[in-house]
Amino acid sequence: MTTTTHHPFAAIILAAGKGTRMKSDLHKVLHPIAGKPMIAHLLDSFATLSLARTVVVAGDRREQLEAGLKGRGVTIALQEPQLGTAHAALMAREALADFDGDVLVCFGDCPMVRAETVRSMIDRLHADDSPATVVLGFEPEDPLHYGRVIADDAGTIIKMVEYKDADEGERATRLCNSGLVAARAADLFALLARVGNDNAQGEYYLPDIVNIAIADGRPCAVIVAETADEVAGINSRAELAAAEARWQATRRIKAMDDGATLIAPETVFFAHDTVVGRDVTIEPNVFFGPGVEIANNVLIRAKSHIEGAKLASGVKVGPFARLRPGTVLGENSFIGNFVEVKNAVLGEGAKASHLTYLGDATIGAGANIGAGTITCNYDGYFKYKTVIGPGAFIGSNSSLIAPVTIGADAIVAAGSAVSRDVAPGELRMVRAEQLVKDGWADRFHDAMKKKKAAEKKG
Template identity: 85%
Template sequence: MTDTTHPFAAIILAAGKGTRMKSDLHKVLHPIAGRAMILHLLDSFAELALARTVVVAGDRREQLEAALAGHGVTIALQEPQLGTAHAALMARDALTDFDGDVLVCFGDCPMVRSETVRAMIERLHAPDAPAAVVLGFEPDDPLHYGRVIADDDGIILKMVEYKDADEGERACHLCNSGLLAARAADLFALLARVGNDNAQGEYYLPDVINIAIADGRPCAVVTAASADEVAGINSRAELAAAEARWQAARRLKAMDEGATLLAPDTVFFSWDTAVGRDVTIEPNVFFGPGVRVADHVLVRANSHIEGASLASGVKVGPFARLRPGTVLEEGSFVGNFVEVKNAVLHAGAKASHLTYLGDATIGAGANIGAGTITCNYDGYFKYRTVIGERAFIGSNSALVAPVTIGADAIVAAGSTVSRDVATGELRMVRAEQLVKPGWADRFHDTMKKKKAAGKDKAKG
């Protein structure tokens, strides 16, 4: 939470068309680490105990409403889009009765940290009581960003868009991230006074600062720790760059917390992946959403894991695929080219290779032979397979669900089992072997003669 008792709200601007994304999906819904970029922003704000959140929408509003349902967000409409100050003003009705601090930010700038927002709010309530606080940043190349002209104490002298800046102002490398914090009453009063007498004919949010300064009220700037934190995402290339930055940071976090990544750049985490201590992750491993990895787990190379829970001592892969609903209990093992979906392997159970286990419960200590398949789907419904403790399923077996294999039972290799197998029972389901001595030799002789005759005919 913030260190102030003042209530806190956020206005997230997301009304732009996002044309550079070349997409039918709203720009702020494009994912980073498997989660929509705007949800990353909401996750960060959740640590600040927000009282209100207003998302200003325009193009593809219905997509935002669907994606943000259940997140406690109010949608405000900006139509037409007349600039960032106009967009922020569209949130006024949703915050009519709100008397607290307001942060204005952008939905396509998803990596803003809660610590940074907290610093802005604290600065807003410093003894000099600035009318507003801007978040600045210092990029390696300031490009065409708007500039924040400030003194050595961080008091802003002027805000200027690049297009309207002179050469001296463009030489300043303190740039405007677009984030702004102010008290609600101050913010909306200032927004209402913003004009559009500029090169683009738009209502610019930074003009709030210039108006307050003209009124004789101080405004302050807080500088972000890194330019990456405030990088906007406007194209597929920028989205990929944001993903790369997020992954790099997450890999470092995993290693700092005690995991070994043999080739870090080849491991990809999801936004909610949880990895314990003394976990070893080999190259080319992908984690989708919903994965929990306990301590002392080994994930071998080229494995794909999503929606799965791995207990202590589990071994996975190489070339394994764990799909949602997979639970691997302590000491269980899923080997190469094994796919598991909505299945539980209890302690010590193992499926070493070339197996599909879907909608199944595998008892502790059970052994699943190579090529085993749980036939869980009949084209209309899915059914469950239950395999008891210490059961042994021979290679190349098909278990036709719903079916139960009892504890300590043995299913012979090559069996197709469609009825329950009792505890301790041997089940062998094979057709009788037919033996015809000499048949193969006679077959080969006949076929060789036919082939030779065909070649002679072709020559003639």
């Protein structure tokens, strides 16, 4: 068997369906798994194969696909009206008119197809018997009403048959059609042009190209996916949730295999790009959004939400912490319970232990941020920066009104509202003078009690 290393390769991704079962205003293939649209999972997998061309066949909500795939080098082809899967694939012919290579046809709502599987399909296409098409089959626990692939022990296809057209013997076959097919470009479009619609639905079905090739006396082959999950389609919210659950389960195992401790794995949720180092401990109910990088020896305590953040070695976070995009935590820094950090950098050993908001800020090494401290970074129109020097101490319940700089080793007294820079080593206390009125509270209580008693009598 030869390899496909030097064969040009293109993908046609079918995404023209209306996705009515999702009951959503968002195009079905743009719904995310682990924070990334399902079609992007597919494209990123295929990218490792050095795709020469990618054509996405769109129909309903085409503009959403164009916006969602902008910058990915994808050509959008329009299928209007939608007349079946063979008709959809045929809509890519113009975009691939000058392409002379191998083509994979697949579905945008099957996001977990692996690059290794596609490579195996292309390799099979260039085997010594030169099959006209290669189909990806799968063997689910329950074949249900999937179309069947009738093949011999060598994987040569005898017949493709829809469940409703299959006899009892054919229905007993567990090898089902995933819908993915590979062929040389010239063969693919020639076969697609010959597909008819003489069926109950009046549609042009992609699997028919296999039967047409077989009728021409040309061999067609099937290879089998490692698992049925790899080719599972997503057509509803329940199926989307099931795909998310499968992805998360796999990712949790990888994190633990790579040296992280997940105390309650089923309660930890990763994003598609979460990076987790060794000897990281993650307590229950932690959620990672996209863009998180965690170094070695980090502790993330329970019920924390982290996205777009970089955590250096020795960092401790939580419980009940929120790290938003732009957060960078230096070595051995600490973010405690009910602390929110956004677009802020904490230096080595800096800490904010509880009940604090740090936004658009730079906090120097060893600085201590007291409970209830707020960086007032937004005036309703623009964002401003707060700079806190190394070793500075910010007392509890302080408001730092940006733009403002607190110098190294300076102290801001508790309860201060600081609107001007504080020099290094300076103490800044910004409080109103305390007013004392002896006996006022006693007289107030007496008056109110008498008034309340009078109202009850009335």
